[in-house]
Amino acid sequence: MNQITNFTKGFLKENPVFVLLLGTCPALATTTSAWNGLGMGLATTFVLVMSNAVISLVKDIIPDNVRIPSYIVIIASFVTIVDLLMAAYLPALHSQLGIFIPLIVVNCIVLGRAEAFASRNNILSSAIDGLGMGLGFAIGLGIMGGIREILGSGAIFGLKLHLFGQVDGMLAFVLAPGAFLVFGYLVAMLNIINKKI
Amino acid sequence: MKSTLTNMWLVLGGITLIAGGALSYMFELTKAPIEAAKQEKLKQAIAMVTPAFDQMKTISVAPADGQGDSLTFYQVSSKGQVVGTAVKTWTDKGFSGRFWVIVGFDTSGKVINSNVVEHKETPGLGDKTDIAKSDWNTQFKGKDLSQFQLKVKKDGGQVDAITAATISSRAYCDALQRAYDAYMLNQKNTTKP
Numbered sequence: 420m421n422q423i424t425n426f427t428k429g430f431l432k433e434n435p436v437f438v439l440l441l442g443t444c445p446a447l448a449t450t451t452s453a454w455n456g457l458g459m460g461l462a463t464t465f466v467l468v469m470s471n472a473v474i475s476l477v478k479d480i481i482p483d484n485v486r487i488p489s490y491i492v493i494i495a496s497f498v499t500i501v502d503l504l505m506a507a508y509l510p511a512l513h514s515q516l517g518i519f520i521p522l523i524v525v526n527c528i529v530l531g532r533a534e535a536f537a538s539r540n541n542i543l544s545s546a547i548d549g550l551g552m553g554l555g556f557a558i559g560l561g562i563m564g565g566i567r568e569i570l571g572s573g574a575i576f577g578l579k580l581h582l583f584g585q586v587d588g589m590l591a592f593v594l595a596p597g598a599f600l601v602f603g604y605l606v607a608m609l610n611i612i613n614k615k616i
Numbered sequence: 617m618k619s620t621l622t623n624m625w626l627v628l629g630g631i632t633l634i635a636g637g638a639l640s641y642m643f644e645l646t647k648a649p650i651e652a653a654k655q656e657k658l659k660q661a662i663a664m665v666t667p668a669f670d671q672m673k674t675i676s677v678a679p680a681d682g683q684g685d686s687l688t689f690y691q692v693s694s695k696g697q698v699v700g701t702a703v704k705t706w707t708d709k710g711f712s713g714r715f716w717v718i719v720g721f722d723t724s725g726k727v728i729n730s731n732v733v734e735h736k737e738t739p740g741l742g743d744k745t746d747i748a749k750s751d752w753n754t755q756f757k758g759k760d761l762s763q764f765q766l767k768v769k770k771d772g773g774q775v776d777a778i779t780a781a782t783i784s785s786r787a788y789c790d791a792l793q794r795a796y797d798a799y800m801l802n803q804k805n806t807t808k809p
Binding site for chain 2: 451452477479480481482483484485488489492493495496499500503504506507508510514517571572587588590593594
């Protein structure tokens, strides 16, 4: 498999949220606005790239029986680093995403890529796989957050659009039911696109 | 790789050791900026609810009913004269989790301004208590809480609740009430510079 497909497969063919259906919990919970979704996605991208690279680097010295604990320690370290960095330099976004940053540790995408890809491929391919998957996740969450923000608060990236006159928007879309609705339609849409190409 | 007790012990021990080292380095590195960001946020919150000041005194005060955690008073003074007090107060009556509010009182006990410090209310509904999202909390400006009925209209008070966020509106009032009660009880010792 060449590096270009390693990179691009995360966007459509194996998009982590809408095709592999991994990481659904943060996808539903943090996408109340486009910034939140994108921020969450980019934090996950950083963790994915770093953990994929490190895991593929050390995969040959890790004994089989302690494989999962070792991966989790590596992933958790990078998540904590992201958490600290965001608290220090992006305090507003950090307080918005709150508990979901530490919860990247248990995000199935990260451990899933470590198991399925990084433990079998070299460091360059693994880092590229992490980047592609992470950006696919980030763009997916950004789009989902954007749709929910437009419909739910009548804004995009915090800019008011005044689409619905006096009313801000359809409140259901910033709440949990709207998350499921938007998620369902996006999954269906990506399925159609993937069947066509 | 085949697992033996020795190599498992060595590898897992090695990884945790390196991870621990890296994390403590990152912690030290980000400690100052995180603290600065917190201080900046608090400073902005205090400045928003008090008149201009050049000195600040921080006091911890128990709530008037003695129940629960204590409130923080930021007594601000300008040229040696106390000009107001910002009270960081809390309530557990919010929609989800503890709800932190800051409110500034002038020396006569009137509300100067108030705002949300930290909340876990529903985005798009309860977060309208924050001035960044809507001007709902401006209705408390200049109110004397000994006369103003600090309850939502549904409960027989004078506060306009946010549509579809009555619980968050009630919680905000509860936090203000807690701050006001503690402030009045302690006014004798807090008006001294």
